[in-house]
Structures are given as C-alpha cells and as structure tokens.
Amino acid sequence: MKVLITGGAGFIGSHLAEKLLDRGDEVCVIDDLSTGKLSNVQHFRNHPRFHLAVETILNETVMDRLVSECDVIYHLAAAVGVELIVKSPVETIERNVLGTDVVLRLAARYLRQVLIASTSEVYGKSESVPFREEDDRVLGPTTKSRWSYSCSKAIDEFLALAYHKEKNLPTIIMRLFNTVGPRQTGRYGMVIPRLVKQALDGRPLTVYGDGQQVRCFTYVEDVVDAAIKLMDHPEAIGQVFNIGNDHGVSIAALAEKIKAMTGSGSEIHYVPYDQAYEEGFEDMRIRVPDLGKARRVIGYEPKVQLDEILERVIAHFRANQGQE
DSSP states (O other), rough: EEEEEEETSSSHHHHHHHHHHHOEEEEEEOOOOOOOGGGGGGGGTTTTTTTEESSSSSSSHHHHHHHHHHHEEEEEOOSSHHHHHHHEEEHHHHHIIIIHHHHHHHHHHHHHHHEEEEEEGGGGOOOOOBOOOTTTOOOOOOOOOOGHHHHHHHHHOOOOOOOOHHOOOOOOEEEOOEEEEEEEEETOOOOHHHHHHHHHHTTOEEETSSSSSSEEEEHHHHHHHHHHHHOOGGGGGTOOEEOOOOOOOHHHHHHHHHHHHOOOOOOOEEEEEHHHTTTTOOOOOBBBBBOHHHHHOOOOOOOHHHHHHHHHHHHHHHTTTTOO
C-alpha cells in the first residue's frame, strides 16, 4: 500500500508511520511541524519507503499530488490540546475544518479511502456514560471557546459522512479517548506527560479543578493497531468508532499514582480552571467510551493498561533526560 498520513510527524502519526513501514507499506507524511516534530520521525527518516513533505495540508497543489499518488489516507492533522484550543480558537477552527475539507475534496477526486481521527470531545458535556457512537451531543455556548474544538471536529465528521453518503467516498471515523505514550508532549495541556515531567523535575504536580474529573487513557500502540484494522476492514466504511480504554481514573488519583511510581516528593497543587485556562472554562466531568462496536467489528481490545502506560512514559522521559 502507498499510504498518506497527514500530521504524520506528530505523536500518533509518527507511531502510525513506523507501524506501517514495519508491515511493508510505502509511507508519505505531510506535516507543517506546528505541533509535530522532526525528532518524532528521525529514527526512520532515511527509510527507503518513507517520504516527508514539510508543508501545510491547506496547500492544495502539494496535497493534490500526494493524494493522487497514494492508495489510502490517514487524516490526523489537527489542532490538539485544550491549552492550544483556548489560546488559538481561530487556528483551531480553520485548521480542523478547512484542512479536512481539502483532504476530503481531493480524496473524492481520486477516490481514495480516508480514515479521519476525531475525538471524544464531540460528546461535550453529556452525562450518558459510557458514550456510544449514536448518543446525543451536549455542548456549552458558543461564547465558550473551549467548545470550538468539539464543534470543529463534529463538522469534520459530518463532512466525512456526507462525502460517503453523497459521493460514495469510503470514509471511516475513529473517536479517540486520551491517547498517550512516548513522544507525546505536555506542551498543549496533555495531562500525563505534563504530570510525569513535573514529578521527575521535582516541581509541584498541577491538577486542574478539583481533580475528580474522570478520564480513560489509551496507549498509542493500541490506537495505531485499531486505526490500521479499521482501514483494512470493509465493514468499517461509513461508520464511526470509539477507540480508547474503558477503565477510568480521576485526575487526582492519577497524580498520586505518578508521584508514587516516580518516587517524587512533589506536592500536588490544585489550580482553578479559571487560572489554568480562561474565565468560565467548562470541563467534561467524566469521559468513558462504550467500545462494543469496535470490539464487534475489528475485535478491538486495549492491551496496555494504565500502570504499564505510566511505566513506559516515565521510562521515555527519563531516557530523554526529562525533555519533552
């Protein structure tokens, strides 16, 4: 297969590229390095079946050539992280919506199958736990920029499903729930790398809000395996799938666990949302997926659980001298 990965120098994209190269595919990555890094792909950059374009996916001339030359597209390029979303709402909306528009229009031109990475954020403030793919969405007002990410990714989903329905474009959507692992940075608010780095540096571990918000964490290799299986499975076309882990943990308990596993003497410092993000910031109290559909179609089961995830992330940060 000739595979195009948008955002392929990012955290998830680089792991996906590596996995596809290992199985014998030819992989082309396009990334503008706004959140991705060359260091993520450095160890396989000289691979004869790997190609890198440092460019934005909004450059339609470049994208037209790359799409025409590939067999399938993994569309991972997006604005990521709550801090970036709150600070740069224009960038969030434009990069997500306009970028996906380019990918889908060109995919339709050359009839290329597309897998789009979406997010559990689309469920918003829903309390219908565990979240099922067909559940209603409950969102805050447009005056809260925090919800712009959820809406932009929902538009991506609507557009992908519309292309499938109207133009018979083979599209697949996977909604990710807090993917973590080596190469992820805490720079944009990702909680595990941020807390691990703080613990290893001997700084206070910052927990936002009261720490009772519940999240489920999925190891990046489980996510990559699921993405490849979805792309390869005919029954997945035109469908939406939750991909994550269905074992939740409060952020306060997560911070305590990271303290213990790193042997850190750091204190846990609780920071109000208004100080961490912006005045009136709203959060999702609990975010747990129903994985029944993914289990049924591709036999999905997350293999790496939280303690092992933390062990691997801590080892990665220690090996890299605590640098992001």
